[in-house]
Amino acid sequence: MSEATFGVEPGELYRPRLVRIVKVEDEIPETALTGPVRNFYLERHGLSFRPGQFAQITVFGAGEVPISLSSPPSLGDGIILSVRAAGFVSKALHRLKEGDRIGFRGPLGNGFPIESCTGYDLLFVAGGIGLAPLRSLLEEVLYRRQQFGRVLLLYGARTPRDLMFTRSIPIWQRQGVEVFLSVDIGDGVWEKETDPPRKVGVVTTLFSEVTLDPSRTVAFLCGPPIMIRFALLGLTRDLHIPPERCIATLERHMKCGVGKCGHCIVADKYVCVDGPVFNYAQLEKMASVEEPW
Amino acid sequence: MTEQVNMWISRTNLMEILTRWSQDGMLIAPKRAGGEVFFAPIDNVEEICWDYVNSLISPKQFLLPEGETLLSYERTDEGEWVINTPNLDVPEKIVFGIRSCDVAGIAYLDQFLLGRMFDRKIPPDPLYKRRRERLTLISVVCQKPGSTCMCVCCDGGPALKAGYDWQLTELSEGWLVEVGTEKGWALMETVKALVEPAETEAVTEKEERLAKVIENFQHYSPHHRVPTMAASRGVSRSLVKEPFWDLIGARCVECGGCSYLCPTCFCFNCVDLLTDPDGSTGQEEPFCPLAPGQGAGTCYKRVRFRDNCILEGFVRQAGGIYPRRNTGERCRNRFFHKLSWQFFQRMHRLGCTGCGRCVKTCLGEIGMSQVATEITDALTSGRKVALTGQRVGKGEAHV
Numbered sequence: 091m092s093e094a095t096f097g098v099e100p101g102e103l104y105r106p107r108l109v110r111i112v113k114v115e116d117e118i119p120e121t122a123l124t125g126p127v128r129n130f131y132l133e134r135h136g137l138s139f140r141p142g143q144f145a146q147i148t149v150f151g152a153g154e155v156p157i158s159l160s161s162p163p164s165l166g167d168g169i170i171l172s173v174r175a176a177g178f179v180s181k182a183l184h185r186l187k188e189g190d191r192i193g194f195r196g197p198l199g200n201g202f203p204i205e206s207c208t209g210y211d212l213l214f215v216a217g218g219i220g221l222a223p224l225r226s227l228l229e230e231v232l233y234r235r236q237q238f239g240r241v242l243l244l245y246g247a248r249t250p251r252d253l254m255f256t257r258s259i260p261i262w263q264r265q266g267v268e269v270f271l272s273v274d275i276g277d278g279v280w281e282k283e284t285d286p287p288r289k290v291g292v293v294t295t296l297f298s299e300v301t302l303d304p305s306r307t308v309a310f311l312c313g314p315p316i317m318i319r320f321a322l323l324g325l326t327r328d329l330h331i332p333p334e335r336c337i338a339t340l341e342r343h344m345k346c347g348v349g350k351c352g353h354c355i356v357a358d359k360y361v362c363v364d365g366p367v368f369n370y371a372q373l374e375k376m377a378s379v380e381e382p383w
Numbered sequence: 384m385t386e387q388v389n390m391w392i393s394r395t396n397l398m399e400i401l402t403r404w405s406q407d408g409m410l411i412a413p414k415r416a417g418g419e420v421f422f423a424p425i426d427n428v429e430e431i432c433w434d435y436v437n438s439l440i441s442p443k444q445f446l447l448p449e450g451e452t453l454l455s456y457e458r459t460d461e462g463e464w465v466i467n468t469p470n471l472d473v474p475e476k477i478v479f480g481i482r483s484c485d486v487a488g489i490a491y492l493d494q495f496l497l498g499r500m501f502d503r504k505i506p507p508d509p510l511y512k513r514r515r516e517r518l519t520l521i522s523v524v525c526q527k528p529g530s531t532c533m534c535v536c537c538d539g540g541p542a543l544k545a546g547y548d549w550q551l552t553e554l555s556e557g558w559l560v561e562v563g564t565e566k567g568w569a570l571m572e573t574v575k576a577l578v579e580p581a582e583t584e585a586v587t588e589k590e591e592r593l594a595k596v597i598e599n600f601q602h603y604s605p606h607h608r609v610p611t612m613a614a615s616r617g618v619s620r621s622l623v624k625e626p627f628w629d630l631i632g633a634r635c636v637e638c639g640g641c642s643y644l645c646p647t648c649f650c651f652n653c654v655d656l657l658t659d660p661d662g663s664t665g666q667e668e669p670f671c672p673l674a675p676g677q678g679a680g681t682c683y684k685r686v687r688f689r690d691n692c693i694l695e696g697f698v699r700q701a702g703g704i705y706p707r708r709n710t711g712e713r714c715r716n717r718f719f720h721k722l723s724w725q726f727f728q729r730m731h732r733l734g735c736t737g738c739g740r741c742v743k744t745c746l747g748e749i750g751m752s753q754v755a756t757e758i759t760d761a762l763t764s765g766r767k768v769a770l771t772g773q774r775v776g777k778g779e780a781h782v
Contacts, residue, residue, distance in 0.1 A: 151657075155701070
């Protein structure tokens with residue numbers, strides 16, 4: 091990879107570019123446990139990126155945080171960030187409106203190895219807002235649908251209200267994605283519907299619902315640490331997918347995003363540059379020193 | 384001119400050279416203040432402290448200064464933001480009297496901050512790179528190691544083979560100068576009337592003196608290299624389990640002194656500070672949220688400060704995900720980074736250069752060499768706390 095993929099001049103590593111917010115869209119309302127999630131549509135300025143990469147987003151006056159890009163690269167003229175108001179900067183971001191400008195430094199990180207997955211069946215396992223980085227890959231796959239085999243999505247959230255991208259799910263289904271949903275706690279209404287197929291329980295309970303050929307499947311995961319841990323166990327032990335083909339993306343606190351500040355270190359890896367995408371074989375090696383989940 | 388020739392300077396000529404540099408305002412050298420030695424700009428060569436083991440703070444402070452501005456942004460009359468990056472023009476400086484352990488530390492910072500340790504090509508840190516290009520390292524070989532020094536155990540001295548621009552060794556008559564870089568040779572050109580090629584006897588004398596210095600190490604002789612490496616092996620293979628780190632962590636008071644003084648620690652935190660637009664008052668306020676009525680001319684600076692992996696907030700994330708919650712886990716992370724083979728492979732050396740500053744500053748006696756010794760003791764004595772990971776009772780608190 092060249093230095094150009096950093097989207098910055100080598101001499102101006104820490105300088106963000108100014109990007110306008112084109113549209114702000116509510117995704118999930120605020121709940122008792124979690125802040126609201128909104129989608130921020132940004133100008134793209136011809137920037138190229140890979141699914142699974144992230145950017146350092148500056149909210150002027152507040153600070154800079156790493157946020158994954160949740161739209162596919164093939165979506166012509168925009169970039170979408172799906173952000174939960176959780177910390178100081180993300181809450182400040184939620185105060186911004188259409189037309190405001192933010193600082194954008196990226197794309198950063200390695201991204202998903204989509205090129206080496208052609209011809210495989212793809213299994214997506216997502217938990218909560220972890221669907222955001224996976225949506226970038228999922229929709230990119232749909233743009234190149236004929237290059238891949240089956241596409242399955244197992245998606246779990248705390249409650250039906252916490253499910254992300256509910257408007258997109260029927261569209262994905264029409265494009266041939268086999269979707270399975272789960273919630274930890276149902277609301278009495280959600281469980282009664284049957285399309286897409288659903289269960290009350292954690293996302294790993296959906297593993298028994300799917301039949302797939304482990305020899306030709308690649309699994310992609312993103313979610314809270316505890317979910318990644320048990321989903322990886324389930325994928326390898328119950329679904330017999332080889333560890334090298336279980337691919338997860340990690341989340342860590344970062345200040346620089348370019349391998350300098352040292353905040354995102356896990357075992358001997360820097361999540362910002364060596365990751366954030368790792369396969370289970372790498373993660374297990376890291377886990378022998380420090381658990382990445 | 385890159386042939387391996389050693390040079391020789393007489394004492395008076397060295398003072399002459401130092402005087403010249405100090406008059407040009409380029410000289411940084413050890414200076415005594417309040418009972419401690421610090422590296423500081425020198426106006427008068429009389430101020431230079433010659434009788435010191437090492438400075439309290441590592442000379443990395445000239446490459447990674449505290450509170451360095453990464454960028455600033457200002458609100459225009461139209462309500463837009465304008466981003467300015469700082470002027471990277473820093474003056475040329477010469478650090479005289481830096482010790483080998485700190486030279487090795489700077490070589491370690493180069494490996495990381497210039498992006499060489501990654502498989503992918505990573506752009507270097509522009510501010511560090513600029514300062515590094517403008518800093519000349521003139522190291523002086525230690526002849527009287529301190530009680531906490533352990534450079535002999537981790538390839539950090541007392542003399543080095545590379546990394547310095549000049550390496551000076553004091554001999555009975557004058558100084559031997561070894562030149563390590565092109566930059567060092569260029570500097571040599573500017574003072575060539577005052578130096579001459581060294582006789583072979585001078586080199587022999589240096590070797591003899593060096594052998595004597597190594598013998599004089601008080602606590603950590605070269606024989607301790609084996610325990611250091613054993614500790615490294617134990618950490619790399621995860622033979623040292625959580626209960627051991629819990630006990631180490633229990634002794635950590637989270638003062639952050641170890642990494643503040645460490646010559647190889649580089650982690651930083653960034654903060655956006657509200658500043659006076661013309662910078663006249665220099666008043667700065669942290670964490671001022673984006674207030675609605677913020678008018679034109681509002682100016683912020685993004686400043687980086689040193690951060691420390693031992694501190695609680697280092698890895699805390701928004702949304703409640705919080706790795707390394709206890710001090711033991713944070714200590715494990717720190718010692719893994721410094722001692723492990725995994726990082727040795729990426730950085731081409733241990734993360735410790737043996738300067739002993741952490742040993743001196745730590746209140747809980749968990750400096751690098753102390754922990755390395757404890758790891759080795761625990762592993763060799765086969766204590767179950769280290770090997771099996773079984774928790775032990777309070778009575779066995781001292782491993």
